[in-house]
Amino acid sequence: MFSFLKSFTKFEKIILLTILVVYIHNLFLDIMAVDAAQYAGISAEMAQTNSYLEVKEFGKDYLDKPPLLFWLSSTSIKIFGSSNFAYKLPSFLFLLFSLYALYRFCILYYTPKIAKYALFILATSQAYFLMTNDVRTDAILTSCVMVSCWLFGLYFSFGKIKHLIFASAFIGLAMLAKGPIGLVAILFPIGIHLIYKKQWRHLFSFQWLLAVLVVALVLFPMSYGLYHQFDLQPDKITNGIKGQKGLYFYYWLQSFGRITGENIWNNNTPWHFFIGTSLWDFFPWFFPLLFAVYFKIKQLFFDKKASPEIISFVGFTALFFFLSLSKYKLPHYVFVTFPFAAILVGEYLSKISMKSMKNWIVVNVSFGYIVLILLIIYPILFFKENYFLLIILILIQIFILFFFRKKSEDFIIQYISPILILNVLMSFLFYPKLVTFQSDAMAAKWIRENHPSEKVVLYNKSSHLFNFYSQNSFTKVIGKEELKNCNEKTWIYINEEELKDIEDSNLKIISKKAFNQYRITILKLNFLLENKRKDVLNYRYLIQIDQ
Structure with a gap:
């Protein structure tokens, strides 16, 4: 598997090693709120409860993201214990596999030079550094899409059934990672490629029935769990809606519903939202990418024989366009297109003067x-x-x-x-x-290090970060009326407004520990400037009270 590294110079290997060191170091950094903290919390809860087919969040039914990230990370947590490394490890391994698959895909269709360029381009894109740190579902999805496209390329080139089976399995895994977008991201560019190359024998082969069977088998455990958790219980209320149908939600509403408008999620982002975010997320390769797309379009229209595949072109342009139609957009949604973008840029840079x-x-x-x-x-x-x-x-x-x-x-x-x-x-x-400005994580660590045997409760709201770092997925949440049940050995985690309410009451605070709080995924200049930071910080507290 690592034999391909023989073609790299000593200095190129040093660069790869440096990239790997940064990736690995990112695994040990604290998880960032909000999404990654939520997924880490669900994974830790799954490891604690062993409820793999019915996903829970704070003990309640969870219906949003597919379960593959939770399955893998919870298994890792069971093996290595609840930690940053354990949660992030599976996604990191998938990302490494995606880089290998990208290189092999380029070797299959292009030259070692283009393969090398594409590998370095993708590995040094800001999105890949981010995905080893702020781990969500996109790392696994991106990897499964790239691996599946590579395996389909092998199948079309050599006709081996094993390549079709594994390629189909990765379609199923891509769907388990982030829903039907995984299916579209693979089969749409593959289908257009076969049509463009007039490979009718592959396009209309009965062997696709085998692919359907493999995908269905991979999806069966999740589908079974969704059916039993939601479809068989029409009176159940989930996310404030009675009678949610798990299979319909997963296979249609969550993905395609964002385009059709059936899904209520809408953050009013403009159609060009991803162009702006990709300036940073595909940095420093975004501007070469613009030239690469133009170069590829000219090639497809005027020199068809010079283009051995169009999977990468369709995979980037069509997916980018489809995702831009969504009523709800977040920057990481287009990360799945970046392996294809890396191929386009690699080919462009290898052929320019x-x-x-x-x-x-x-x-x-x-x-x-x-x-x-x-x-x-x-x-x-x-x-x-x-x-x-x-x-x-x-x-x-x-x-x-x-x-x-x-x-x-x-x-x-x-x-x-x-x-x-x-x-x-x-x-x-x-x-x-x-x-260190994530107060939930810092407070949980402080309790574990200084008062591991004492009781701690959360006031008015639950916290994924607090639960994850306290290594207790079910930290009790109390309201105002339950404060009277807290004795001097109970630590209460509260925010500034709640602290003022307690200070204005008859309750006496006998211990207080403050923690800096800032939403670090939305950085502003006043926070970054040390002399102005205190003006934008909030504070949260661990307190003990005496009745």
């Missing part, structure tokens, strides 16, 4: 100077951190900027180095400091 290549290098070297400036001002404006590591990063960036600036053959290091150094900075310095 050396003059054009130098132009792209100039653009990214300019970004390298921006990174250098950021490294210098970072400890002054943002967080006072490890100066030794900062100095090392600054020296590396200076070395790269001046030593490689005239060597056009060193394209990989010239273009990749700034974003790689930036992510080393973020992974080792920025994120570790940032997650």
